[in-house]
Amino acid sequence: MRSQKFHGRYESDGRACDAPGCQEAGEFRAPGDQSSGFDGPGNWRWFCLQHVREFNAGYDWFAGMSAEEIYAAQSPLSGWRNDTRAFRPDAGVGGIPRWADFVDPLDAIGARAASIRHRAGVRAAGAAPNGFSAKERDALMVMGLSADADRTRLRRRYSELVRRYHPDRNGGDRSKEGQLQRVVEAYQLLRKAAAFA
Numbered sequence: 001m002r003s004q005k006f007h008g009r010y011e012s013d014g015r016a017c018d019a020p021g022c023q024e025a026g027e028f029r030a031p032g033d034q035s036s037g038f039d040g041p042g043n044w045r046w047f048c049l050q051h052v053r054e055f056n057a058g059y060d061w062f063a064g065m066s067a068e069e070i071y072a073a074q075s076p077l078s079g080w081r082n083d084t085r086a087f088r089p090d091a092g093v094g095g096i097p098r099w100a101d102f103v104d105p106l107d108a109i110g111a112r113a114a115s116i117r118h119r120a121g122v123r124a125a126g127a128a129p130n131g132f133s134a135k136e137r138d139a140l141m142v143m144g145l146s147a148d149a150d151r152t153r154l155r156r157r158y159s160e161l162v163r164r165y166h167p168d169r170n171g172g173d174r175s176k177e178g179q180l181q182r183v184v185e186a187y188q189l190l191r192k193a194a195a196f197a
Helices: 049-058 067-074 105-120 134-143 151-165 177-190
Strands: 028-031 044-047
Touching: 028 049, 028 151, 044 049, 105 151, 134 151, 151 177
Parallel strands: none
Antiparallel strands: 028 044
């Protein structure tokens, strides 16, 4: 459809004007009896230029509204007070961690993945009753964490230990590089552990 001389004019493709008794081409659209919404874009009525002008002159957007509703609709903030699904605190998703609950986005992503795995009942093959394999339990010991730690605690502990053992934080002393390497390896193993639910 190509707009021509008047803004909003569409080539009719054989559509007749919807005004009773008019045989002109219906080249201008006007809102139909079904408005756009969740179920789709709604429908249109098609009029010739004369009848669309008449329709527009008599159209009342506020028809059926109370004085308070009209006042609210005319406010510059109209529409902004409504919580759309994407901007609600839970983003319209029940049971999944909220972004606002985490300082680090990686923790939020990990918590969401863990929540999904937990709901699906997925557990690592060969996991011990507490959910951690023997290697993962050893890694927990290296990190100084108990089996009831969560991903957030793991990440905080990793940051603490890296700051403690890194040579840049110890005046260039490289004597703790071995401990730093064990911490990094333990963290790399634990951050992928399915036992964190």
